[in-house]
Amino acid sequence: MDKPTHHILVCASFRVGGDPKGVCHKKGSVDLLPYIEEEVLDRGLDALVCSTGCMKQCDSGPIMVIYPENYWYGNVDSQEAVDAILDALEDGEVCEDYNLA
């Protein structure tokens, strides 16, 4: 199978039982998914975008994680945030403005 170079995980706040209970989806993480998908395509990034359950960093949500780089981003609540993070990914760098240290 072809494996993507990057795996972009976007918290959709799902908990056991399937209900979204948490911060990220209330702050628009799920609404950003189509934009993230579009940007990945437009930029030609070899990345798979997935929504996830709660990543246990609710206080900093919405959360986005990128593997294999192990970048953890918080407050990803706008297209501008996504742009900054993907710009940095293209440059092979961490995006300090949203980086969870």
Ligand code: FES
């Ligand atoms: S709901 Fe996203 S980290 Fe908990």
